[in-house]
Amino acid sequence: MKNYINLSDIEDLQQTIAEALQLKKENTAASLGKGKTLGMLFFNPSLRTRLSTEKAAKLLGMEVMVMNADKDGWALEFEDGAVMNSNKAEHIKEAAAVLSQYCDIVAVRAFPGLENREQDEEDKVINSFKKYATVPVVNLESATGHPLQALTDALTITELQKTKKPKVVLTWAPHPRALPQSVPNSFVEVMQRMDVELVITNPPGYDLNPAVRKDTSVVHDQDEALKDADFVYVKNWSSYEDYGKILSEDKSWTFSEEKLQLTNDAKVMHCLPVRRNVVIDDAILDSPNSVVIQQAGNRTYAAQVVLKRLLSARPPKGE
Ligand code: CP
Numbered sequence: 001m002k003n004y005i006n007l008s009d010i011e012d013l014q015q016t017i018a019e020a021l022q023l024k025k026e027n028t029a030a031s032l033g034k035g036k037t038l039g040m041l042f043f044n045p046s047l048r049t050r051l052s053t054e055k056a057a058k059l060l061g062m063e064v065m066v067m068n069a070d071k072d073g074w075a076l077e078f079e080d081g082a083v084m085n086s087n088k089a090e091h092i093k094e095a096a097a098v099l100s101q102y103c104d105i106v107a108v109r110a111f112p113g114l115e116n117r118e119q120d121e122e123d124k125v126i127n128s129f130k131k132y133a134t135v136p137v138v139n140l141e142s143a144t145g146h147p148l149q150a151l152t153d154a155l156t157i158t159e160l161q162k163t164k165k166p167k168v169v170l171t172w173a174p175h176p177r178a179l180p181q182s183v184p185n186s187f188v189e190v191m192q193r194m195d196v197e198l199v200i201t202n203p204p205g206y207d208l209n210p211a212v213r214k215d216t217s218v219v220h221d222q223d224e225a226l227k228d229a230d231f232v233y234v235k236n237w238s239s240y241e242d243y244g245k246i247l248s249e250d251k252s253w254t255f256s257e258e259k260l261q262l263t264n265d266a267k268v269m270h271c272l273p274v275r276r277n278v279v280i281d282d283a284i285l286d287s288p289n290s291v292v293i294q295q296a297g298n299r300t301y302a303a304q305v306v307l308k309r310l311l312s313a314r315p316p317k318g319e
Pocket of ligand 1 (some may be wrong): 045046047048049050141149271272273
């Protein structure tokens with residue numbers, strides 16, 4: 001693995017999941033990362049991604065540097081040929097090249113603007129780091145995807161599944177703010193590669209990017225979709241069709257005890273942070289059906305396996 005930008009950077013998903021679960025079982029520090037440094041740049045807030053990736057790096061013996069790039073860094077210019085006479089002080093060409101002198105792996109979080117679909121789909125920040133860095137780059141959630149979260153979700157389902165081919169439902173839920181499609185996009189992509197029956201349910205107007213959905217079943221009746229589900233992944237996203245807009249705050253889509261009754265005593269998942277009693281009711285989050293804490297715990301092992309593979313693929317410095 002040269003970079004971890006998209007799920008497609010993992011060729012052997014089942015093997016990667018097995019290796020991550022083995023790392024979880026072993027729970028021991030390794031020396032592979034000794035003398036190596038992970039640099040993490042955050043253009044947006046984070047709790048889980050920041051701390052679990054730092055923990056993963058340290059379990060591998062790495063040093064870690066973290067920067068709130070939105071607050072502490074120079075404003076970056078990403079356009080080639082830009083005349084930099086306004087507020088942007090540093091070009092990505094220098095920034096990425098300089099970071100590559102200090103770090104052996106660079107990891108970046110940069111959310112979409114949710115105003116211009118074409119611009120967001122270019123995923124300019126993460127792809128520019130990939131283009132100009134001379135070390136591997138990891139996506140800590142970009143405009144279109146959150147592949148570390150998706151790998152975590154796959155680990156969690158693998159740990160908990162009781163049947164060979166569980167029914168997994170991704171359901172939209174209401175939220176007061178317009179959120180990216182990154183988490184649902186990556187969840188759909190990873191589930192399409194697993195042996196599961198995947199169903200997406202969302203109100204009309206909230207269908208995800210057809211290039212992501214492919215032939216995955218989309219049902220606009222949430223109750224019908226939830227029938228016999230073994231896993232329910234609850235998540236809000238803003239409209240892809242009417243890009244970045246909130247078209248509905250319909251509370252009947254909040255995941256509740258009544259909704260759980262429709263399922264096969266499903267395990268309930270969410271990437272967190274979650275707005276209680278808006279996205280998922282207290283009664284669910286505080287019940288044994290909720291696996292959100294186990295899911296967040298698995299973030300460490302998803303990050304660890306990815307960093308391990310990137311370190312293993314790199315020749316020692318000087319070669
Ligand atoms: N799920 C997730 O990415 O959490 P953070 O935004 O807290 O990193």
